[in-house]
Amino acid sequence: MSFQQGLSGLNASSKAIDVVGNNIANSGTVGFKAANTAFADVFAATMNGSNQIGIGTSIASVNQQFTQGNITVTNNPLDLAINGQGFYRLSNNGAITWTRNGQFNVDKDGYIVNANGYRLTGYLANAQNVIVPSTPAEIFINTADLQPQATGSSPAGTGLQIGLNLDSRSAAITAAFDINDPTTYTSSTSATVYDSLGNAHLLSLYFVKTGPNAWNVYSNLDGGTPSAATAIAFDASGKLTTPANGIIPQSHAVTTGATSPLAFDLNLTGSTQYGNIFGVNSITQDGYASGRLTGLSVAADGTIQGRYSNGQTRDLAQVVLGNFNNPNGLVSLGNNQWGETADSGQPLIGVPGSGSLGVIQSAAVEESNVDLTAELVNMITYQRQYQANAQTIKTQDSILQTLVNLR
Structure with missing residues (x-):
């Protein structure tokens, strides 16, 4: 024996x-x-x-x-480390495997893949750039140019917003307004706006003091014919009272082949008339030119965001993780891949940071x-x-x- x-x-x-x-x-x-x-x-x-x-x-x-293994920082934003529990869900021609190796890149077809060509899965963004939780799908990065947006055409319709101060000490001007004669207006400023094709246009604003707390506003686009005067007024404390909502509608013809006229709201809410020199405090507008994808970033909750050359960002997808009641029940498939079995139980799928799932650290790997x-x-x-x-x-x-x- x-x-x-x-x-x-x-x-x-x-x-x-x-x-x-x-x-x-x-x-x-x-x-x-x-x-x-x-x-x-x-x-x-x-x-x-x-x-x-x-x-x-x-x-x-x-x-x-x-x-948990140690986390090491890298230079690749698609190197993803899980800090906590969970596995990445990968698709190999529809066959699902699980891994902790977060070394990913974008392949020639635009999919996020690992070194073996297995595609990372997650929730995808819809046409409105909103990520919709549903059945996880292979994450595809669309490298097409970002469509331009005309000023004033965003869902919120914010248009052009300018905050400025008009000098209450300025003398009233009685001469007729002439865009080419600086003595016929008190102050001026300009802002860039965009048409439906993403072409930039220069909107010039001219402010003419007509009396105590009373002003006229003129505007023109790209040096064209000025608009008719719009009266604005302030109270004794220097706050804008007319128009009550601070909005002056704008409509200007464009000759670029874009939608014409270019119509948007000029919002002067927050503008003041104090005894101080003229100055512009803020300019924001909701239009932008077309843009090309310049980079990707991944948030702790797995949201993959694209950065574009026009300064815009878009949510493209969100990585999902899966966890198992008995991870030791997983079968090892090689190449740092595991497969689901009856012993492991079904995967508990969710976004990073939810439930028992860990969070993701971008530009890092788990050793x-x-x-x-x-x-x-x-x-x-x-x-x-x-x-x-x-x-x-x-x-x-x-x-x-x-x-x-x-x-």
């Missing part, structure tokens, strides 16, 4: 050393999870009331340790959680076990040799 016991010990120790060797070999593999060996004793049968000697040992299981010092100690221990089991076989052989030599 000692031969069988020793042989089982040799086999078990050899497999344990294999596990340690695999851990050490993958100590530099991103997202790798170390494994350990669980041993079990072996009995031929169970006898009530008797003291039995076992017939050896066996490998009960090889368990991977899904503890292997292998502890080299511990693995080297384990290797020595299993080596000694192997030697000891070999010694039991040698001892049993010596005993049998003695029996054979009896005369």
